[in-house]
Amino acid sequence: MHLHPHGVNIEALLTHVPLFNELQTDEIARLARGTREVSAARGDILFHKGDTPAGFYLIVYGQVKLAFTSPQGGEKVVDILGQGQTFGEAVMFMDRPFMVYAQALADSLLLHISKTAIIEELDRDPKLGRRMIAGLSMRLHHLITDVESYSLHSGRQRIIGYLLREQVADGEKTITVTLPTNKGVIASRLNLTQEHFSRILHELSEKGLIVVEGRRIHIPDVERLRIHDH
Numbered sequence: 001m002h003l004h005p006h007g008v009n010i011e012a013l014l015t016h017v018p019l020f021n022e023l024q025t026d027e028i029a030r031l032a033r034g035t036r037e038v039s040a041a042r043g044d045i046l047f048h049k050g051d052t053p054a055g056f057y058l059i060v061y062g063q064v065k066l067a068f069t070s071p072q073g074g075e076k077v078v079d080i081l082g083q084g085q086t087f088g089e090a091v092m093f094m095d096r097p098f099m100v101y102a103q104a105l106a107d108s109l110l111l112h113i114s115k116t117a118i119i120e121e122l123d124r125d126p127k128l129g130r131r132m133i134a135g136l137s138m139r140l141h142h143l144i145t146d147v148e149s150y151s152l153h154s155g156r157q158r159i160i161g162y163l164l165r166e167q168v169a170d171g172e173k174t175i176t177v178t179l180p181t182n183k184g185v186i187a188s189r190l191n192l193t194q195e196h197f198s199r200i201l202h203e204l205s206e207k208g209l210i211v212v213e214g215r216r217i218h219i220p221d222v223e224r225l226r227i228h229d230h
Contacts, residue, residue, distance in 0.1 A: 010035050013060055013111060019086065019131055027121060034117025040064075040104035047088075050097045055114040056088035062108020065185060066100040077188035080105070080180055090136055092118075105181050150191045156200050158190045160225055163210070163217060173222055179215040204228070 011032045014020050020028065038057070040046060046057065049068055057064075059081055066078045066087060078100055081087055091098055092115050122129050149158055163177050179186055187197035201217075204210045209225045211218040219225055 010037065010111065013058075014113075016084075017058055017086075018084070019135060020128070022127055022131075023121075023125065027125060031113060031117050031121060034114035034120075036112050036114075038110040038112050040108045040110065042104055042106050042108075044104045046102040046104065046110070047098050049099060049101045052097055053088055053092040053115065055112050055116075055118070056086055056092050057102070058086045058111045058113065059083055060109040060111060062110070063105040063180060064102050064108060064110075065105050065181070066102055067188070068100050075188060076191075077185050080185065080189055082180065086135070089132065090139070105185065146191075155190075155192050155196050156203075156228070158192065159197065159200050159204075160228060162186070162190060163219065164222065164226060175219050175222060177217045177219065179217065182215075 011028050014023075014028050014031055014035065020031065023031070034055070038046070040062070046064065047053075061083050064081045064087065066081070067075050068078065069075055079087070087102065088098070118132075122132070149161065153161065183197055183201075184194045187194045190197070192200075201210065201212055204225070205212050207228075208220070209228060211220065
């Protein structure tokens with residue numbers, strides 16, 4: 001993992017972050033002074049569990065997983081994050097060590113925004129505070145939904161829910177979903193073993209509900225698959 005001091009226009013990138021989109025030019029300039037660019041190759045660890053946060057991260061492009069290792073040595077993926085998403089804010093405010101590790105799943109470019117710069121800006125602009133609270137609340141809501149899903153939904157329901165997660169408004173009959181990363185990582189994100197995940201995909205494809213081509217999953221009839229979610 002290495003840093004590029006002059007690789008990109010940090011101010012321009014910060015302007016496009018939803019969190020910062022109401023900030024004025026001078027506010028963005030102050031944040032940029034506390035921001036550094038982080039380039040990560042696939043497989044690079046951005047931070048380990050137990051490291052002390054000095055700020056939080058924004059993904060400019062690429063993909064990052066947040067995970068921890070169980071005492072038995074297995075990995076539990078907590079989240080898979082992509083372009084425009086941020087992570088590390090909550091522990092930064094808590095003054096606690098990171099509870100997970102972050103690893104690049106693809107070659108990625110990130111911005112690391114220092115805690116000092118954020119806290120100074122929060123003191124100046126209460127609107128930023130409200131947006132950060134909204135962002136953290138969404139993350140909390142997302143985690144509660146996950147816990148509900150693990151507790152109340154079968155493995156099959158979790159997988160179907162995941163495949164159809166972006167289908168709420170589209171209303172298309174036939175879709176193709178491209179899995180963002182390998183099946184083992186997604187299985188762990190859904191709290192399933194890789195074997196269980198593969199077995200359910202196989203069962204769904206045997207019934208003609210999905211057609212699996214590597215990471216691409218064709219769904220010939222969205223409604224028919226959705227009925228199997230119940």
